[in-house]
Amino acid sequence: MRRAVMFALLGLFVSPLAAQGPADYDFLIKGGRVIDPRNGLDAVRDVAIKDGKVAAVSADIPAARAMKAVNARGLLVTPGLIDLHVHVYPGEKLRDYAGGDWSIFPDGFTLRSCVTTVNDAGTSGWRNFPDFKRRIIDESKTRVVAFLNIVGNGMGSGPIEQDAADMDGEATAAMALQHKGVIVGIKSAHYNGADWKPYEQAVIAGTKANVPVMIDFGGNVRAGRTLMDLFMKYLRPGDIFTHMYGGARGEQDATTKGPSAAMVAGRKKGIIFDVGHGGASFRYSAAVPMMKAGFLPDSISTDLHTSSMNSAMKDMLNVMGKFMAMGEPLVEVIRQSTWNPARQIRLESLGHLSVGAPADVAVLRLEQGRFGFVDPVGGRIDASQRLQCELTVRDGKVVYDLNGLIADPWEKLPGDARGGDPKWDRTRGH
Numbered sequence: 001m002r003r004a005v006m007f008a009l010l011g012l013f014v015s016p017l018a019a020q021g022p023a024d025y026d027f028l029i030k031g032g033r034v035i036d037p038r039n040g041l042d043a044v045r046d047v048a049i050k051d052g053k054v055a056a057v058s059a060d061i062p063a064a065r066a067m068k069a070v071n072a073r074g075l076l077v078t079p080g081l082i083d084l085h086v087h088v089y090p091g092e093k094l095r096d097y098a099g100g101d102w103s104i105f106p107d108g109f110t111l112r113s114c115v116t117t118v119n120d121a122g123t124s125g126w127r128n129f130p131d132f133k134r135r136i137i138d139e140s141k142t143r144v145v146a147f148l149n150i151v152g153n154g155m156g157s158g159p160i161e162q163d164a165a166d167m168d169g170e171a172t173a174a175m176a177l178q179h180k181g182v183i184v185g186i187k188s189a190h191y192n193g194a195d196w197k198p199y200e201q202a203v204i205a206g207t208k209a210n211v212p213v214m215i216d217f218g219g220n221v222r223a224g225r226t227l228m229d230l231f232m233k234y235l236r237p238g239d240i241f242t243h244m245y246g247g248a249r250g251e252q253d254a255t256t257k258g259p260s261a262a263m264v265a266g267r268k269k270g271i272i273f274d275v276g277h278g279g280a281s282f283r284y285s286a287a288v289p290m291m292k293a294g295f296l297p298d299s300i301s302t303d304l305h306t307s308s309m310n311s312a313m314k315d316m317l318n319v320m321g322k323f324m325a326m327g328e329p330l331v332e333v334i335r336q337s338t339w340n341p342a343r344q345i346r347l348e349s350l351g352h353l354s355v356g357a358p359a360d361v362a363v364l365r366l367e368q369g370r371f372g373f374v375d376p377v378g379g380r381i382d383a384s385q386r387l388q389c390e391l392t393v394r395d396g397k398v399v400y401d402l403n404g405l406i407a408d409p410w411e412k413l414p415g416d417a418r419g420g421d422p423k424w425d426r427t428r429g430h
Contacts, residue, residue: 025050025066026396027424032072032363036079037335038352047077049359049424052396057353068424070405072363075390078334079351080116080360082341083316085214085242085276085301087155088144089123089132097123098154099131102306106142109304111400113315114362114389118142119345121214121242121276121303122149122187126168126175129154129183137182141399141426143360145345147185147214148172150202161190164197169204176209183209184345185240189216194225199234206239212344214240216276217249226250228262237270240344244273244297247286257285258293267295272344277313278303284326284379291326299341300333312376317364317387322373325383330366363391363405397426 025048034045034057041057048056048066063069088106091099106118124132129148137144149155152166160166176183186206188198199215206213217230227250231241244251244263253260259267267273275282275297300323302308302316313319320333328336342351349357365388374380392400398420401407406420406427419428 023065023067024048025055025061026068026421027359027393027398028061028063028066028069029072029077029361029363030061030063030069032075032077034077034353035331035334036353037331038079038339039354041353042331045077047353047361049361049393049396052359054353054355054357054359056355067421068406070391072405074365076362076364076366076387078362078364079338079353080362080392080394081114081316081337082117082119082351083110083115083301083304084119084240084274084299084341084344085121086118086304087123088118088120088140088304089136089154091135096157097305098125098128098149098156098160100157104304104306104309106136106140106144109309109315110142111392111394112389112402113317114364114392114400115316116143116360116362116392116394117347117350118144118304119184119341120144120146122147122189123155125149125152125154125166126172127152127154129175129179133179133182141394143394145182145184145347147187148176148183148205150186150188150198150205155189162192164193164195167198167201169201169208172201172205173208176205176211181347183211184347185212185214187214187216190218192218196225196234199230203234203236203239206236211346212238212240212272214242214274216242226262227260228265231262231266231269231271235266235269235271238272238344240272240274241266242274242276242301243278243281243303244275245283245287245290246281247283252286252290256293257289259290259295263290263295272298274299274344275301275319276303277301277308277319278376279305279308279311279313280376282312283375283377284381285377288326291328296328296332297323297336299344300336301341312374317389318373321371321383321386322381324385325373325381359393359396361391361393362389363393364388365390394426397422397424399426401427
């Protein structure tokens with residue numbers, strides 16, 4: 001009895017299953033605060049799942065109608081988070097992203113942060129994408145889509161990424177067209193040259209494949225290669241500028257510290273602005289004054305890799321917490337982490353909890369306390385709240401469960417217990 005009361009107070013009590021016949025639903029999340037910005041919903045609701053799809057969102061769905069029901073009272077229920085900028089093409093190469101040890105296997109760092117979909121931001125190019133797809137995309141519980149690097153060999157360190165001869169818009173577009181819905185964009189990053197070839201070729205590929213282009217403009221803005229020219233002469237509406245608060249690419253006005261004329265003109269043109277925090281591409285000295293001036297992100301993303309995950313960035317929820325600490329409302333932070341990125345990569349079946357949508361769901365706890373959020377140059381913002389991932393559902397199946405929402409008291413389990421029904425439980429094995 002005492003244990004049941006404790007778990008009920010925590011919002012983790014598992015509702016008893018009373019249905020005797022076939023259940024209407026496979027899984028039911030009851031009583032959470034459902035935040036679904038795409039549908040304008042912010043209210044206490046139940047979310048029912050059947051055959052991997054959202055089957056109902058309603059004020060009161062009896063627990064007996066589901067194979068498994070959990071009580072999410074006091075918790076947040078949102079669409080599964082979408083991280084627009086990650087590097088998840090690991091392999092045996094040393095000191096490298098494309099097939100190397102600077103990339104990470106996604107499932108170990110996404111699902112525990114309530115992230116159900118990631119976009120690999122140009123780690124592979126057209127030459128090595130088939131290996132990336134075979135080893136990582138096709139084998140991950142996390143939904144992995146990709147922006148293809150304009151460099152054929154992908155995001156290789158040293159001279160690989162600077163090889164202008166390997167920047168081929170036609171070959172890149174051809175590979176993207178072979179994998180529609182998996183390759184969802186084109187990426188150019190870290191180019192040190194004074195010419196515009198990577199951006200020209202990236203736009204050629206994006207136009208032919210009918211997908212957006214994402215640009216990491218590097219840290220070496222110079223005379224003759226300006227952010228204004230990038231936006232006005234090369235990029236198209238719907239293309240994406242990442243590392244928007246990096247502070248080293250011409251993002252800020254030198255006097256006001258707010259957004260530069262280029263950033264304002266780019267947004268007016270329809271350029272999309274993404275956070276892309278990373279290990280060195282976000283600082284409060286850029287983000288705070290730009291946000292105070294009204295220049296908010298279109299999407300929040302991590303730039304997840306082996307360095308950033310153990311430094312100031314940490315994970316998606318930590319980055320979202322920073323924007324709440326800087327004054328953004330919770331609902332807008334959820335929007336920038338779900339529906340907005342889904343639209344940017346043109347996968348509009350994702351990022352919401354509409355009936356019939358893939359059942360990717362995040363169950364979050366808004367924790368109260370004393371917390372600190374840091375940037376890569378050592379700055380800190382203090383905060384009184386942060387987000388914690390309690391439960392992650394991917395395609396209707398639980399893939400992460402922090403505090404045992406789906407579990408039963410161990411004393412009540414039969415001797416041959418092997419976990420939950422595979423219709424709703426994928427926390428064990430593949």
